[in-house]
Amino acid sequence: MSQFHVSVLLKEVVDALDVKPGRLYLDATLGGGGHAFEILKRGGKVLGIDWDEEALDFVRKKAEELKIELGKDIILAKGNFRDIVQISKENGLGKADAVLFDLGVSSHQIDNSNRGFSFQQEGPLDMRMSKDLAVKAADLINGLNKGELYELFTKLGEEHAARTISNAIISARGVKPIVTTLQLADIVAKSFGLRGEIKPYMRAKVNQKVFQALRIAVNDELNNLREALPSALEILGPKGRIVVVSFHSLEDRIVKWKFIEFAKKGLGTVLTKHPILPSQAEIDINRRSASAKLRIFEKN
Numbered sequence: 001m002s003q004f005h006v007s008v009l010l011k012e013v014v015d016a017l018d019v020k021p022g023r024l025y026l027d028a029t030l031g032g033g034g035h036a037f038e039i040l041k042r043g044g045k046v047l048g049i050d051w052d053e054e055a056l057d058f059v060r061k062k063a064e065e066l067k068i069e070l071g072k073d074i075i076l077a078k079g080n081f082r083d084i085v086q087i088s089k090e091n092g093l094g095k096a097d098a099v100l101f102d103l104g105v106s107s108h109q110i111d112n113s114n115r116g117f118s119f120q121q122e123g124p125l126d127m128r129m130s131k132d133l134a135v136k137a138a139d140l141i142n143g144l145n146k147g148e149l150y151e152l153f154t155k156l157g158e159e160h161a162a163r164t165i166s167n168a169i170i171s172a173r174g175v176k177p178i179v180t181t182l183q184l185a186d187i188v189a190k191s192f193g194l195r196g197e198i199k200p201y202m203r204a205k206v207n208q209k210v211f212q213a214l215r216i217a218v219n220d221e222l223n224n225l226r227e228a229l230p231s232a233l234e235i236l237g238p239k240g241r242i243v244v245v246s247f248h249s250l251e252d253r254i255v256k257w258k259f260i261e262f263a264k265k266g267l268g269t270v271l272t273k274h275p276i277l278p279s280q281a282e283i284d285i286n287r288r289s290a291s292a293k294l295r296i297f298e299k300n
C-alpha cells in the first residue's frame, strides 16, 4: 500500500499548536495521524476526529503498533468536525488547548481509485470523504440542471469555461448517464477541444477545477469550515489556539475573514498577519504542499 498521507507543514503546525505535556489537543482532521503522532511525541494528549472510517482504522492500528494507549493518550472519534463541540462533550473532555484543521482530502483518499477523487484513474464518480454522506458526485453531475452546474463550476471551481463545460455535460448525459471519473474527465477535456487519446497532464490541466468544485459540493466543505471555526473557539480554554492549513483560496478566505471577525469582536488575536507557507524544500518533496497556507488565531 502506498503511504497513507504525507503531512504538510508538519513542524510549523506542531509549533503553532504550542504543545505542552499533558495538555489536550483536538485534531479535527486526523487523516493518517501525521500531526497527531507528532503532538503525542511532544507529550500532548489528542482527540482525533475524522469522518472517514479508513483514516480512523489506520491510526488505530498505528497507535497499537507504537504502544500508544488508545482512549487515554489518544481518543479516536468518528464525526463531522462541524459537530466538534458535541464530539468533545461525548468523549467527556473539557476545554482544549488547541484545535487543528488540516483541510481537504488525504493522499489515501485521492490515491484509492474506488473513492472517485482522481481524474487520472478510472473509478466510480463518488468523491464522498465519509461513506455516511448521501449524495455522490455522479448524483450532482446527472441531476443538476444547466444553470446549477454553471453555478457550481463558477462558484466552487472558479472556472472560466463553466458554461462550455456545463453544456457538454448536459449533452453527454442525454446519451447515457455519467458514472465514472474518466468518463467525466473525457467529456470536460473534449469540451476544451481535446480529441483522441488525451494525455494525463492535459486531462489534469482542464479537469482540476471541475473536480475541485464537485468535491467541495459533495462534502459541503465550505459550510463545514464556516460552522466549525466558531465552535472550535467555543471549546478552547484561555490562550488556546486554532490552527488551520488550507489548500485553496475559497477555504483560505473563510479562515482569514473569520479570524479577523473574531479579533474585531475582541475574542483574541490573529497571530499570522500573513499566512505561513511551505519552504521550497518541502514543495520539492511533496507537490501537494505547494498551495498550503497556515493561519493561527489565539483566544484571549
Ligand SMILES: C[S@@+](CC[C@H](N)C(=O)[O-])C[C@H]1O[C@@H](n2cnc3c(N)ncnc32)[C@H](O)[C@@H]1O
Pocket: 005, 006, 007, 008, 028, 029, 030, 031, 032, 033, 034, 035, 036, 049, 050, 051, 052, 055, 079, 080, 081, 082, 102, 103, 104, 105, 106, 129, 224
Ligand atoms: C489532509 S487530511 C489530514 C492529514 C493529517 N493531518 C495527517 O497529517 O495525516 C484531511 C482529513 O480530514 C478529513 N476531513 C475532511 N473534512 C472533514 C470533516 N468535515 N469532518 C471530519 N473529517 C474531515 C478527511 O477525511 C481527511 O482524512
